[in-house]
Amino acid sequence: MPVFTRLRQLPGKNDEPAAADGEVAPQGPPAPDDETSTGGAGGNNSAEGEAEAATDEPAPDDESGTGRGSGEVRKYLGWTVTALAAALIHVCLQMPNTLGNLKPTEFLRLPAEAIIGAAVLLALPRRPRLITAAISGAALGALTALNILDIGYNEYLGRHFNIVLDWELLDDAQSYMKDSLGGTTTVLLTIGVVLLVVALIAAVALATVRIADLLARHKADASRGALIAGTVWITCTAFGLQVAGVPIAADHTAGVIKVHARRAMDTLRDEAAFAKEAKADTFGNTPADQLVPDLRGKDVIFTFIESYGRSALEDPLIAPGVTNTLDTSTEALEKAGFHAKSGWLTSATYGGSSWLGHSTTLSGLWIDNQQRYRTVMASDHLSLTKAFQKTGDWDTVGIMPGVQKGWPEQQYYGLDRVYNAFQLGYKGPKFSWSTMPDQYALEAFQRQVHGRNRDKPLMSEIILTSSHQPWAPIPKMVDWDDLGDGSVFEPIQRAGTDPADIISDSTRSKQEYGKSIAYSLTSLTQWLERYGTDDTVLVFLGDHQPISRVSGAKAGRDVPISIVAKDPKILDKITTWNWTDGLQPAPKAPVWKMSSFRDRFLTAFGSTPHASTE
Numbered sequence: 001m002p003v004f005t006r007l008r009q010l011p012g013k014n015d016e017p018a019a020a021d022g023e024v025a026p027q028g029p030p031a032p033d034d035e036t037s038t039g040g041a042g043g044n045n046s047a048e049g050e051a052e053a054a055t056d057e058p059a060p061d062d063e064s065g066t067g068r069g070s071g072e073v074r075k076y077l078g079w080t081v082t083a084l085a086a087a088l089i090h091v092c093l094q095m096p097n098t099l100g101n102l103k104p105t106e107f108l109r110l111p112a113e114a115i116i117g118a119a120v121l122l123a124l125p126r127r128p129r130l131i132t133a134a135i136s137g138a139a140l141g142a143l144t145a146l147n148i149l150d151i152g153y154n155e156y157l158g159r160h161f162n163i164v165l166d167w168e169l170l171d172d173a174q175s176y177m178k179d180s181l182g183g184t185t186t187v188l189l190t191i192g193v194v195l196l197v198v199a200l201i202a203a204v205a206l207a208t209v210r211i212a213d214l215l216a217r218h219k220a221d222a223s224r225g226a227l228i229a230g231t232v233w234i235t236c237t238a239f240g241l242q243v244a245g246v247p248i249a250a251d252h253t254a255g256v257i258k259v260h261a262r263r264a265m266d267t268l269r270d271e272a273a274f275a276k277e278a279k280a281d282t283f284g285n286t287p288a289d290q291l292v293p294d295l296r297g298k299d300v301i302f303t304f305i306e307s308y309g310r311s312a313l314e315d316p317l318i319a320p321g322v323t324n325t326l327d328t329s330t331e332a333l334e335k336a337g338f339h340a341k342s343g344w345l346t347s348a349t350y351g352g353s354s355w356l357g358h359s360t361t362l363s364g365l366w367i368d369n370q371q372r373y374r375t376v377m378a379s380d381h382l383s384l385t386k387a388f389q390k391t392g393d394w395d396t397v398g399i400m401p402g403v404q405k406g407w408p409e410q411q412y413y414g415l416d417r418v419y420n421a422f423q424l425g426y427k428g429p430k431f432s433w434s435t436m437p438d439q440y441a442l443e444a445f446q447r448q449v450h451g452r453n454r455d456k457p458l459m460s461e462i463i464l465t466s467s468h469q470p471w472a473p474i475p476k477m478v479d480w481d482d483l484g485d486g487s488v489f490e491p492i493q494r495a496g497t498d499p500a501d502i503i504s505d506s507t508r509s510k511q512e513y514g515k516s517i518a519y520s521l522t523s524l525t526q527w528l529e530r531y532g533t534d535d536t537v538l539v540f541l542g543d544h545q546p547i548s549r550v551s552g553a554k555a556g557r558d559v560p561i562s563i564v565a566k567d568p569k570i571l572d573k574i575t576t577w578n579w580t581d582g583l584q585p586a587p588k589a590p591v592w593k594m595s596s597f598r599d600r601f602l603t604a605f606g607s608t609p610h611a612s613t614e
Contacts, residue, residue, distance in 0.1 A: 082214060085207035090114065092140050092204055093253050097150035097160065100553065108243055109250035110233050118226045121212045122219060129212050137208025141201035143256065156547045158350035158557075163260055164267045165370045169353070271371050278365060278379045282599055283387070284612025291387045294573060294606040296457075298565075299450070300394075300537045302385065303462040304358055305520045307469065307513070308542025310344065310558040311551040313584060317507065318514035318550075325518040326584040329525035333564065333583075336529045341571055342562040342585035343578075345594040347544045350557050355409075357543030357559075357594065358463070359383075362413065364598030377412045384598045386414025387607070388459035397449050399424070399462040401434070401441045413461060419448065428486030429493040434465040436486060437475035438523040441465075443483045446531050457535065467520045469547060471512040472497035474519055480530060506549050513550050525583070528564065538564040539601075560585050561597070573604045 093111040096102050117136065121129050146161065153161045177186040215222040235241075236249040283291070312322045330340065348368040349356040359376060360367045362384040367373050388394040398410065398418040410418045421435040424444040431437060441464065450458060466475055473496020478488050502508040528538055542559030545551045562583050565571060577600070580586040592600070603609070 082210060085210045088204060088207045089137070089140070089211065092144040094250065095144050095147045096252075097147040097256060098154050099151050102151070105244045105246040106252075108248075109246065109252070110229065110236065110248055111253065112233055112249065112251040113253045115226055115229045115233060117208075118215055118222065119230075122215055122223055122226065126216070129216060130209055133208045133212035134205045137205035138201050140208070140253070141204035143253065144204065145197045145200055146260070147256065155549060156351045157353060158545075158548060160259075160263070162263060162267060162369060164264050169370065267369070267371065270369075271375070274365075274372050275375055278376050278381045279613065281381050281612045282364075282609045283382050283602055283607060284380070285610040286382075286608055287610070288391045290606075290608040290610075291391050292602060292605045292607055294569075294604075295537065296393060298535050298537045298567075298570070299458045299460075299533070300388065301458075301460045301462060301539065302362070303464060303524060303538065303540040304354070304361075304543045305464050305517070305524070305540060306354060306467045306543060307546040308467060308517055308520070308559060309347075309545030309551060309555075310560065311545055311555055312514065312517045312542075313560060314587070315510065315550075315552065317510045318517075321514045321518050322521070323584060325521050326582070329521060330582045330584070332529055333525060336532070337534075337566045338528065338532065338564050339566075339568070339571055339581070340562050340564040340583050341574060341577070341579040341581060342560060342583055343580065343589045344558045344585055344591040345541060345561050345597060346591060347542070347557045347559050347594050349544045351544065351547040351551075352469075354463075354543040360594045361541070361543075361597050362461075364595055366593065366595040377409055379412075383413050384601060385459060385461050386412070387602065389414035389416065393456060394459040395454055395456045396459045397461075399441060399445045399449070399460060401426075401436050402463055402465045402468075404435065415461065419444070424448070426486040428489040431466065431473055431475055431489075431493055431496070432470055432499050433468045436465075437489055438464040438466040438520050439475065439477060439480075439527075440483055440486045440489070442523055442527040443480060446527065450531065464520050464524065466523070467513070467516040469509075469513075469550075470499040470503050471509060471516045472499045472502050474512060474516050477519070477522055477526070480526070509550050513546055521583075532566070534566045536566065537570055538562075540564075558591055559594075577604075 090111065091107060093113055094107045094109060096106055121133060124132060146163070150161045153159060153166070177189065233249045236247070241248045311318060313319055313326075333340065345361070347357045348360040348366055353370075356367050356369070356373060359365075359373055363376050363381055364384070365372070365376055365381065367376055382390070385396060389396045396414055396416045398413065398415040400407065400418055400420050401424060403418070403420040404422070407418060407420065424436065424441060425448070426436040426440055426444070428436065428440070441462070445460070445462065449460065473493055475489055476492050478492075482488055497512065502512055524538075524540060528536065532538070539561070541561035544559060545555055545557055548555065562585075563571065563574065563579075564583075578590055580589045
């Protein structure tokens, strides 16, 4: 403002302030005795007044200094909270769903979802903006929890979480934790996980609301920032710009949503298609007298060894003990008159969900998810074990030490009777998840079933559980005559390794896993050597590979399978399979899909195909 203009605006004590050049003139200072005077109201609204106010020294006890100090603290605290809110949203937008991608470079990317979200929030009125921010933030928090769950599924089961099918498996996971870590620890962990998920969803929702409010208060700057960020994102995409091999421009969250949506749609379509597939059966209409005629009079035993995978024979930290056990057992069985042939099957599951491997082997269908499992269990598709029951020439039983509740699958598998964890007479301690040692389960099978006089030969399905994770504590072999009711295992269990000591240690898990497989193999082969007869035919295999922490991130899904018998005619029937002699399949032995075994087995032992289509 020119000097002469300012002079014109300096009124006298009793003059009214005048306006010049269309401006509202500042009010002059009040009378000296004015009680409201603090240096001039006009001075507080002009540069001169601010300068004058700056020269006034407050009284020593002026509380305004404290107010300014606390105000600055609140200001800095507010910006810190805002920065943390922005960081939380950014991390959630970039959260990988595999452990291998959980690295710093993934979080240095520019997320398209943040740019689009900012543009949308800036365009909305206050109330819709806050509602949109809260809902989208909560959804992002839930998606982040899903990504973390995905990491766990990849690590343990070698596959992604299926939002349609896999929720019911969380109950099995809780049961596994209870058996491995104890009830109290499991309850506390479960409560902790639920609280963390709720806290994560709430925190991301609040963070998004806070950022939305900040954008609205600085709308012009935020709009320019969103425009610049969008331009940068498009440029990085167009030129394929990267940092350490990772693209700068990212649309990770949108990609994850798209993948889950596609997987859900594929699951729903697969359900209908598989229902039709399960109705078609190569041996569905085969007459009873034309099923497995070459096994008439034989006691046939199908045994699944938990987590017995190819890694047990090939991983350098695991294999020595296992292969030595196989070599020793092969020699011992040969001395007892038994011979074996072995090959590989590719399992439908990995790391867990053993029942998918069992059902795939015995149904001849590829059952790699829970919906397929439910479908086939409710169908009339002929299982390999039920084929024996259908003939009417075998008694059929199941030895299921891992079953601790009702098991309606008994009907599908065609088992006349099932002995579960409570019906084998065991009074000893549990070994983590496993309800009893394999040696005891086999001895109970001998005592209650196999060793009794019968009018018919026996077909048995046995599930051995001592090699189930977490592989601690592990039973040890005792004298077969000393097994009794299993109490002999009390000191062995007490002296064993605590699961918590190995559950997060990959090297120790490998070592203990190898010991557990060697124990299961020893139990089974010693049982056969001790109780097997000229009419015994043993088929044993693994149901899946162990979890990736043990088998390795790049491990396949192959499992060993062996057929053992005294009668040379039995192994002659499978000569064309080109399996390896002995209990250890050669690295280049044939590899079949697990779902092909049923038909190959039925065909090899004389069954005549009569297909059903409905």
